[in-house]
Amino acid sequence: MIDLHVHSHISDGKDTIEDILKQASQMGIKVMSFVDHDTTETYALALPTAKDYNITLIPGIEISAYDFKRNRKVHVLGYNYTTTEHIDALTRPLLKRRHAHSMWQLEQIRQAGYSVNETLIQQRIEHYPLYKQHIMQALINVPYTHHDYQTLYKKLFKNNGVAAEDINYVDVYDAIRAIKQDNGKVVIAHPGQLNSYDLINDLLSEDRSSIDGIETWHYDHNEKDIYRCHELVKHFDLIETGGSDYHGTFGASYPLGFCTTTLRNFEQI
Structure with missing residues (x-):
């Protein structure tokens, strides 16, 4: 294989x-x-x-x-x-842009009143760039395929969501x-x-x-x-x-x- x-x-x-x-x-x-x-x-x-x-x-x-x-x-x-x-x-510049943008997205989500597991975020950014997947993990403890995950992801990151920019x-x-x-x-x-x-x-x-x-x-x-x-x-x-x-x-x-x-x-x- x-x-x-x-x-x-x-x-x-x-x-x-x-x-x-x-x-x-x-x-x-x-x-x-x-x-x-x-x-x-x-x-x-x-x-x-x-x-x-x-x-x-x-x-x-x-x-x-x-x-x-x-x-x-x-x-x-x-x-x-x-x-x-x-x-x-x-x-490398692309990764820096991604990390900076993810941090911006995270801040928009915080300001919108969502509760974030800050420990998970800190553990991630101490070593590697932040991705949307890590933000989602810090928001909701279910897999990507779960209905609740998909609903929240679309609400935050798609269309007119508070963190929708790319x-x-x-x-x-x-x-x-x-x-x-x-x-x-x-x-x-x-x-x-x-x-x-x-x-x-x-x-x-x-x-x-x-x-x-x-x-x-x-x-x-x-x-x-x-x-x-x-x-x-x-x-x-x-x-x-x-x-x-x-x-x-x-x-x-x-x-x-x-x-x-x-x-x-x-x-x-």
Whole structure:
């Protein structure tokens, strides 16, 4: 089993690196990539434990980018980079913006009269950037999939909610360039979830070597999405990847290894 889309507590996942690797070992996962948002830090932290569990770990990241032509988000996966200089130069300011914005959101929520578990917040910000998931954890002690969580999340962070604003993401072209400059493979994440198909066509029409693959296998992809990904892969001779997009109880209720990458495609990564 090869799961190339896993998030840990380093970004917006609930579980620690060690807990995830222990689960992965018990489930028979042999190859994995942590793609925590906008940080290359996880790989080095996870590598010793991965070796203890006899799991091959692939350097990975998921960059929070933006398609300015269509005014929509796009997530860019970077794999197997050999350096991190250009990726870090792009994403470290992004992480700072995210943390500052999350702190602003937290203050709006406090001022709106909500009770916040300040101990949980303090424990988080002493080590890593704050995400909306951590704010929600400090507000309501139920998983992401719970009705009460979803209701409160939408009330606070969507539409006219008190914490509804978003940060400025990096340009998708800059994200791709940084990964390439660090000798990594570029894969567009879950294009069905964020409707990235037109962007993929643009990128490959402009430069066949701009991206290396598409994440075909993802829990949010239906049969039509999988077919569209297959067609793009065949036409442009790309790699197909897959992964669980695991976030523990901070995300959808799909386990590690729910979607996997085939050995043939992994070998091209």
